[in-house]
Amino acid sequence: MNPVLRILNTYYGSLVPWLNQRSLDVVLLLMRVVVGSVFFMSALTKVDGFALADSTIFLFQYEYDLPLVPPALAAYLATFAEFSLSLLLWSGLATRLAALGLFIMTLVIEIFVYPEAWVTHGLWAASLLTLLLRGPGKVSLDCLIQHLCRSRQHQEK
Numbered sequence: 001m002n003p004v005l006r007i008l009n010t011y012y013g014s015l016v017p018w019l020n021q022r023s024l025d026v027v028l029l030l031m032r033v034v035v036g037s038v039f040f041m042s043a044l045t046k047v048d049g050f051a052l053a054d055s056t057i058f059l060f061q062y063e064y065d066l067p068l069v070p071p072a073l074a075a076y077l078a079t080f081a082e083f084s085l086s087l088l089l090w091s092g093l094a095t096r097l098a099a100l101g102l103f104i105m106t107l108v109i110e111i112f113v114y115p116e117a118w119v120t121h122g123l124w125a126a127s128l129l130t131l132l133l134r135g136p137g138k139v140s141l142d143c144l145i146q147h148l149c150r151s152r153q154h155q156e157k
Contacts, residue, residue: 028137029092031127036089038124039102043082052079064113081105089131092140099131 001009046056052075060071060078069077081101088098103125110121136142 023138024134025137025139028131028134029139031131032089032092032095032136032140035102035124035127035131036086038086039082039105040086040090043079043086046075046079046082052076066108066112078105089136092136092142093145095136095140095142096132099128103128103132 045053047053056075056079057072060066060075064071064074066074082105085098085101085105088094089102106121106124106128110118110125114121
């Protein structure tokens with residue numbers, strides 16, 4: 001057999017099917033940890049102790065300049081969302097809702113704030129959409145809650 005055909009046969013006949021059978025749980029956990037960390041660390045830069053930093057209000061007034069939302073309100077909402085949604089991602093609790101919220105935030109950042117950073121935002125969006133469509137994986141509170149709900153339903157029958 002031709003060496004190129006042998007390589008293609010090995011790749012498509014053996015490697016690809018083997019990879020398709022592997023679990024995505026570790027990958028989904030990695031996505032949750034990494035993307036959650038991006039937003040959590042961003043939130044940390046917006047606070048000074050337990051209060052919003054003065055620089056955060058300044059950024060939302062003069063650099064971010066979001067339409068329709070007053071800068072101070074946008075600063076508080078963004079900071080709260082970054083903290084809370086990243087914590088939900090890390091724990092795997094309400095993962096799909098958290099991923100949706102951070103995906104919308106990513107779109108806002110890309111469209112209104114830093115459109116030149118589309119590669120970075122595209123990577124965030126791809127990870128968040130994967131979590132939205134596939135869920136958090138087995139290493140999550142969502143999975144534990146689903147398991148407990150199924151067990152309870154079976155006991156009630």
